Amino acid sequence: PLKASFKVDDDSVCAGQIITFTNTSAGTNATYKWNFGDSTTSTLVNPTHTYPIPGYYIVQMVVKDDIPCYDTFRKPIVVDTIPYANFITSDSVLCEGDRIAFLANFLYTGNTGYTWAFGDGNSIINTNNIAHAFDTAGIFTVTFTASYRNCPDTVVTKNMSIKPYPVLNLGKDTSMCPNAAPLVIGDYINNSTPGATWLWNTGETTPTINVLH
Numbered sequence: 001p002l003k004a005s006f007k008v009d010d011d012s013v014c015a016g017q018i019i020t021f022t023n024t025s026a027g028t029n030a031t032y033k034w035n036f037g038d039s040t041t042s043t044l045v046n047p048t049h050t051y052p053i054p055g056y057y058i059v060q061m062v063v064k065d066d067i068p069c070y071d072t073f074r075k076p077i078v079v080d081t082i083p084y085a086n087f088i089t090s091d092s093v094l095c096e097g098d099r100i101a102f103l104a105n106f107l108y109t110g111n112t113g114y115t116w117a118f119g120d121g122n123s124i125i126n127t128n129n130i131a132h133a134f135d136t137a138g139i140f141t142v143t144f145t146a147s148y149r150n151c152p153d154t155v156v157t158k159n160m161s162i163k164p165y166p167v168l169n170l171g172k173d174t175s176m177c178p179n180a181a182p183l184v185i186g187d188y189i190n191n192s193t194p195g196a197t198w199l200w201n202t203g204e205t206t207p208t209i210n211v212l213h
Contacts, residue, residue: 001026001027002025002026002027002028002030002063002065002069002070002071003025003026003027003063003071004025004061004062004063004071004072004073005023005024005025005026005073006021006022006023006024006025006061006073006075007021007022007024008020008021008022008059008075008077009022011075011076011077011078012077012078012080012149012150013051013077013078013079013080013150014079014080014082014148014150014151014152015051015052015053015054015079015080015081015082015151016050016051016052016082017050017051017150018048018049018050019048019049019050019051019077020046020048021034021046021047021048021049021059021061022046023045023046023061025061025063025071025073027063027064027065027069027071028065028066029065029066030063030064030065031043031063031064032044032045032061032062032063032064033061033062033064034047034059034060034061035059035060035061035062036049036051036057036059037057037058037059037060037077038051038053038055038057051077051079053079054079054080054081054082055079056076056077056078056079057076057077057078057079058074058075058076058077059074059075059076059077060072060073060074061073061074078150080109080110080148080149080150080151081107081109081110081151082151083106083107083110083111083146083148083151083152083154084105084106084107084154085104085105085106085107085114085144085146085154085155085156086104086105086106086156087102087103087104087105087142087144087156087158088102088103088105089101089102089103089142089158089160092158092159092160092161093160093161093163094160094161094162094163095162095163095164095165096134096135096136096137096162096163096164096165097133097134097135097165098133099131099132099133100131100132100133100134100160101129101130101131102116102129102130102131102132102142102144103128103129104116104128104144104146106144106146106154107146107148107154110148110149110150110151111146111147111148111149112147112148112149113125113126113146113147114126114128114144114145114146114147115143115144115145115147116130116132116142116143116144117142117143117145118132118134118140118142119140119141119142119143119160120134120135120136120140134160134162136162137162137163137164138162139159139160139161139162140159140160140162141157141158141159141160142157142158142159142160143155143156143157144156144157166189166190166193166196167189167190168187168189168190169187169188169189170185170186170187171185176211176213177213178213179213180213182210182211182212183210183211184208184209184210184211185208185209185211186206186207186208186209187207187208188207188208190207191207191208
C-alpha cells in the first residue's frame with residue numbers, strides 16, 4: 001500500500017514562525033516531494049518551513065514508491081501579518097485631574113482584543129479613542145497591549161508626567177494707612193520654582209509686588 005499523509009505542529013501561524021511537518025505516509029522505499037505553496041520545495045522526510053509573507057497557502061506532498069506509484073496529500077496553512085501597535089496622546093505633561101485623550105493605531109487583522117493599563121490601578125479593554133484623568137501627581141507608565149490569534153501580543157508603553165497643582169499663599173489680610181510705606185506681598189512658596197509664572201490683577205508678572213495705598 002502507498003498512502004501520503006503528514007501532520008503540522010500548527011496550521012495557523014504568524015509570519016516568520018517556523019512550521020514543522022511530520023511525515024505520516026506509508027510506502028516501500030518511498031521518496032517525497034514537498035511544495036509549500038510559495039514557490040519553494042523540499043525532498044526531506046520531515047521538513048520545516050517559514051513563511052515570511054502573510055497569506056493562505058496549500059502545502060502539497062507527493063510520495064512515490066519503488067514501483068513507482070504516487071499519492072498526494074494537501075493541507076492549508078494560514079499565515080497572519082506580524083502585528084504592529086502604537087498610540088498617541090493629546091499631551092504627556094499636565095496637571096493632576098486634567099483629562100488626556102488616547103488613540104491607538106494597531107493591526108486589526110487577527111486581533112482578539114486589546115487592553116489599556118494606565119499605571120494608576122485603572123484599566124479598560126477593547127475601547128479605543130478614550131480619555132483618562134490621573135488623580136495624583138507622579139510619573140505613570142501607560143501600557144497598550146494588543147492580542148492576536150496567531151502572533152505574539154504587541155505591547156507599547158509611554159510615560160505620562162502628572163504635575164501637582166501649585167500651592168499659593170500671599171499671607172494674611174492686612175490694612176494700611178494713607179501715605180504709608182508700600183507693602184510688599186508675594187508668592188514666597190513658588191518664587192524659586194523653575195518655569196513658574198505669575199499674573200496679578202494689576203498686570204504685574206513678578207513673584208512679589210509693592211502695594212500702594
